[in-house]
Amino acid sequence: MTYEEKLAAFAERVEAGGKVETEDWMPDDYRRGVLKFVEMHANSEIMGALPERECLPSAPSLRRKMSLAAKIQDEVGHAQLLYRVAEDLGKSRHAMYEDLVTGKSKFHNVFHYPVRHWGDVAVIGWLIDGAALVTQAALRDSSYAPYARVLKRICAEEQLHLRHGEDITLELASGTDRQRWMFQDALERWWLPIIHFFGPRSNVEKDLLLRWKVKTRTNEDLRQEFLDRYVPKVLELGFTFPTPAPVRQGDHWVVREEEIDWQPLEAIKRNQGPETERRLAWRRRMYDEHRWVREAMAEPVVHAA
Amino acid sequence: MDDALRALLLAAADDELVIGHRHSEWTGHAPHIEEDVAFSSIAQDEIGHAAALYGLVAEMEGSDPDAIALGRKPEDYRHAILCERPNRDWGYTLARHWLYDTAEDVRLEALSESSHDGLRAVATKLRREERYHLLHADMWIERVARGPVDGRTRLIDSLTHAFPEAIALFEPLESEHEALERGLLPVPSDELRKRYVERAARALDELGLPTEVGAGADAAAEFIASSSGDLIESDDGADPEPAGRAFGGRSGNRSEDFQPLWEEMTATYRENPGASW
Amino acid sequence: MEVYEVFRRHGHKDPFEHCGAVIAPDPDMALIMAKECFLRRGEGEHLWVARRSDIHSFKDESLLEPTGDKSYRFASGYRDVIHKREKALARVRELSGGGAA
Numbered sequence: 165m166t167y168e169e170k171l172a173a174f175a176e177r178v179e180a181g182g183k184v185e186t187e188d189w190m191p192d193d194y195r196r197g198v199l200k201f202v203e204m205h206a207n208s209e210i211m212g213a214l215p216e217r218e219c220l221p222s223a224p225s226l227r228r229k230m231s232l233a234a235k236i237q238d239e240v241g242h243a244q245l246l247y248r249v250a251e252d253l254g255k256s257r258h259a260m261y262e263d264l265v266t267g268k269s270k271f272h273n274v275f276h277y278p279v280r281h282w283g284d285v286a287v288i289g290w291l292i293d294g295a296a297l298v299t300q301a302a303l304r305d306s307s308y309a310p311y312a313r314v315l316k317r318i319c320a321e322e323q324l325h326l327r328h329g330e331d332i333t334l335e336l337a338s339g340t341d342r343q344r345w346m347f348q349d350a351l352e353r354w355w356l357p358i359i360h361f362f363g364p365r366s367n368v369e370k371d372l373l374l375r376w377k378v379k380t381r382t383n384e385d386l387r388q389e390f391l392d393r394y395v396p397k398v399l400e401l402g403f404t405f406p407t408p409a410p411v412r413q414g415d416h417w418v419v420r421e422e423e424i425d426w427q428p429l430e431a432i433k434r435n436q437g438p439e440t441e442r443r444l445a446w447r448r449r450m451y452d453e454h455r456w457v458r459e460a461m462a463e464p465v466v467h468a469a
Numbered sequence: 470m471d472d473a474l475r476a477l478l479l480a481a482a483d484d485e486l487v488i489g490h491r492h493s494e495w496t497g498h499a500p501h502i503e504e505d506v507a508f509s510s511i512a513q514d515e516i517g518h519a520a521a522l523y524g525l526v527a528e529m530e531g532s533d534p535d536a537i538a539l540g541r542k543p544e545d546y547r548h549a550i551l552c553e554r555p556n557r558d559w560g561y562t563l564a565r566h567w568l569y570d571t572a573e574d575v576r577l578e579a580l581s582e583s584s585h586d587g588l589r590a591v592a593t594k595l596r597r598e599e600r601y602h603l604l605h606a607d608m609w610i611e612r613v614a615r616g617p618v619d620g621r622t623r624l625i626d627s628l629t630h631a632f633p634e635a636i637a638l639f640e641p642l643e644s645e646h647e648a649l650e651r652g653l654l655p656v657p658s659d660e661l662r663k664r665y666v667e668r669a670a671r672a673l674d675e676l677g678l679p680t681e682v683g684a685g686a687d688a689a690a691e692f693i694a695s696s697s698g699d700l701i702e703s704d705d706g707a708d709p710e711p712a713g714r715a716f717g718g719r720s721g722n723r724s725e726d727f728q729p730l731w732e733e734m735t736a737t738y739r740e741n742p743g744a745s746w
Numbered sequence: 747m748e749v750y751e752v753f754r755r756h757g758h759k760d761p762f763e764h765c766g767a768v769i770a771p772d773p774d775m776a777l778i779m780a781k782e783c784f785l786r787r788g789e790g791e792h793l794w795v796a797r798r799s800d801i802h803s804f805k806d807e808s809l810l811e812p813t814g815d816k817s818y819r820f821a822s823g824y825r826d827v828i829h830k831r832e833k834a835l836a837r838v839r840e841l842s843g844g845g846a847a
Contacts (some may be wrong), residue, residue, distance in 0.1 A: 183758035185792075213497030220493055224737040224746040225535040226486075226520040229493070230513050231818035237495045237509035244502045257502075282737050309758035316759070327824035332746075334827060337834035340744050344841075402838035432624075447498070454500035456623060457559050460616035461501065467615045467677060517814040598813035 178376050183309040186252045197372050198308045199253040200269075201379075206246035207264050208272035213239045214443050215279045216288055224282060228332070232285065235328055238321045245314040267435045274357045275429075276437025283346030286336050287354045289329025291394060296359050297322040298390045307377040314328040337401040344402075351398070352406045359408060360429040361417055362387035391417040423428065473644035474585060474653055475526060476547065479537075480642055480719055481576065482522035483548035486538055488514030488569055490734055491556055500559050511566070511602055518595050525587045539738035543723060543731045547643075550715040551634040553727045560623035561631065567606040568628070568635040568669065574599050576638070577666045584652030607672075614676040628673065628682045634715035635687035639665055640693055642719050666690050668671065692716070749798040750776035752783070754790030762794055773797075 165173075173190050174184075184190055213236045223229035229231065247257055261270040274292050279285075301319050306312045336343040366374060366382035373379045395410045395417040408423035431437060435444070492512035499505035523534035553568070577599060580592035613620045639662035646653040660701045670683040672700060716722070748771050753762040765784050770776035776795040785793060804810060817823035 185758070210497065210502070217494075217497045220496065221490065221733045222738075224539070224741070224744070225819065226516060226523070226538050228746055229490075230516050230520075231823070233493050233496060233509055233513050233818075234819050237513070240497055240502060240509070244506060247502065247758075254618045281816060312759060313761060322594040324819075324821050324824075327821055331827050331830065333528060334830035334834045335746050338830065338837040340741065343744055344837075369646055379657070400838070401834055402841060406538040412481040433785045441715040444574075450498050450500070454559055456617070457613075460613050460620040463617050465612075466617060467621060514814055517816075521814070543780075594814075601809055601813070604809070 173375075178307045181377075182307070183312070184307055185309050189433045193372060194376055194378075195253055197376070198311065198378055199250055199255060201373060202246055202250040202253070202308075202311055203255065203260055203263075204270050204272075206243050206260070207269055207412035208275060209239050209243035209246060211264075211271040211275040211443065211447075214447075215245070215277070216276060217277050217283060219282060219285045222282070223285075231328060235289065235325055236327065237439045242314075242318050242321070243393075245318065246311075247315055261451060265444055265451055267440075267444060270433070270435070273360050273437070274354070274431045275443075276435075276440045277353070278439050279349070280353070281346055282332075283336060283348075284354070285314055286329060286333040286347050287350040289325055290333045291329070291351075291354065291358055291398075292361070293322055293325045293329055294394055295358055295390050297326060298393070299362070299386050302381045302386060303379065305377075305380050310380075333401070337403075347401075348403050351403055355406050356408070356425065356428065359387070359424055360426070360432075362390065364426065388416060388418070391419065429459055471529060473647035473651065474529065474588075476643040476645075476719075477648050477654055478522050478526050478551075478588065479547045481580075482519045482526065482538075482550050483513045483546045484569075484573075484638065485519035485522065487546070487548045487552040487730070488565075489513070489519060490730065491552065491554070492562075492566070494556055495562065507605065511605065511641060514598055516603065518598070521579070521591050521595065525591060528587070535738065539735045543727055544721045546723070546727070546731070547719055547721065548720040549634070549638045549640065550722070550726075551631060551637060551718075552722050553730055554631075554634070554723060555726060557627070558623065560613070560620065561627040562629035563609050565632045565635075567610045569630055569638070570599065570602040570606050571669050571672070572635060572638045572665050574603060575661055575668065579654070579656040579661055582655040584655070588653065611676060614678055625678060625682060628678070632669070632682060633685035635669075636662060636666065636686055636689040636693060637718055638715045640716055640719045648675075662690060662693065666713060689715075747771050750780070750795040751798050751801060752776075753794040753796070755783055755792040756790055758791075762792070765789075767798065768795070770795075807831040 170189055174189070174191055178184065184194070194452075216236050216239075218230070220232050223232050237408060247260060251257055260269070263297060265273070274288075279288075297319060300315055300322060304312055304315045304319060306315070333347060336347045363383040365384050368374055368382065371379070374382070391410055392415075395405075398405070408419040410417040410419050415450070432440070435441075489512050492508065492515060495505065496509050496512070497505065499508050516651055519538065520534055523537045526532075526537055527534045551565060554561075554565070575598065577592045579594040581589055581596055583589045583592065610624070614625045615621075639658045641658045642648060642654070645654065645658060648658055666683075668687055670686065674680075715724070749767050749772075750773070752765055754765050754807050755762045766780075768776055768779045768783055773795060777793060780793055780795055784790070796841055811831050
């Protein structure tokens, strides 16, 4: 079979809902596309551990200290699962790490922002994890089967994180004025990044990942599901949205496209977010300083007792 | 107020909280991603141990474990200074993890014979969890000790630095005499310290590490033995370096490393009196 | 001859699961035998074999038992949210003086 014939058969199979395994033949564009997508997802999980990690030392109770540590641990665990999927597509963990810490590869916009207090933990745990769950649940049908399989577990854990985040939110919502302010303040800082999180309108014609069913739903479709699900819950708790504030439209809650300022997202795409450099620099330093650990793990025993 | 029991419980609980706090700082930054996940569980375990022990104090005083853990002034904490030291690098963290968990095993072995029912039960339970911590620590120490020269050198440096400070985990407690008399603490700290130094030194020796690693510990053990009771500050203000540097934790002596840790750890709790989380 | 552990996967959405073992002289023979022993009714789409001697496990499996209170790792640890939501809504009503939020 020629490459073209293989390609046609592949496209037909995927179109019919067929799944692709690591050892299957796949077009180079597909391999590269899936790799880049999963790599960014993995990067986002490991970088996503950092904002919450910055809140962990000042967790307000022993139980919250443990549960937040466990939640971040899950995120790191997701990165582990996803890097494994990406590695099997033909890029070493070392190479992916290098690209991450030198800014060559990317991670999700929301993890480029600073955290200020415990209110951030509530917004991240409830709304950002809620947004992530909407997008990840859709990927459980991805045509790349190893990715779809790890997402099953990731989504189950994200479901738990949502409960964890909602639990923290509700404590703040029913708490003192200052606790309520914590959530409101965090919501005001995070709302635009959350809207950005879903990305601009998908170009269905040009998006290779959609065509090959690696992704299964458009950005705007996912954002709509998120808004419909979470906006009423936030309003019910007496909190208010900053611009772009959602408005009621028939059965849906929508944000007006013209009210979305895309400028901050453009900067983040160039790895120039408010916290990008600081977080990457720290990770780079830790990585460089611990080369000896990687050597100790890679090398056979050299010292007899 | 049962001062002897309180001192005994707080010493152990504060050790667990503060070292758990330090361990948890690795979350998201450990040098290997699988290890990041593994080490986070150890951090969670240590904080869980602290919660169980604070629970006993809270029960006794009719107070709240969080208030004890996060609501005290810095000078009221009773952990060993070793626990508050910054993580430095993975080598130091490993050295301290190994030294600490080996010590914890020695301590819990003794406390699982305590005359206090609650403490005896908690100690027995925690000791089961401790088996895994020891396995984890032993495996890492062995791999690095027998591995490439760079890692081995770092480990030796870290152990040499941390071992003398680890001795202070067995510094005599406030009201130790009473705790011993009542069987709350079944074995004197001096005796536990001997057991610990012997066990740790033997293990390090079996790994083929140079004897200097343990030398500082021997000096520290002597220092603590000669000063048991009223600890470090000598009258002329001379710092009894290096061995005495890390002592006094059990009576509230803190190093410069604790203030920033305390400020961060207790910030949300302190700034929101009466709040529920 | 050696013991080979056999793993099969039902479909693309499932993980591999252990389903038994065969005795065979080499991996290729082990696959052939495992196919008929464990997949002859189409119980799977994919098959793995691994030498038992290549499989490692804890000598003391009690190490795998969960220790301490880890309820915060389970959804059941957050069962309170329904009650907490009611409490939060009551707080919102109180703030708005009993009127609409």
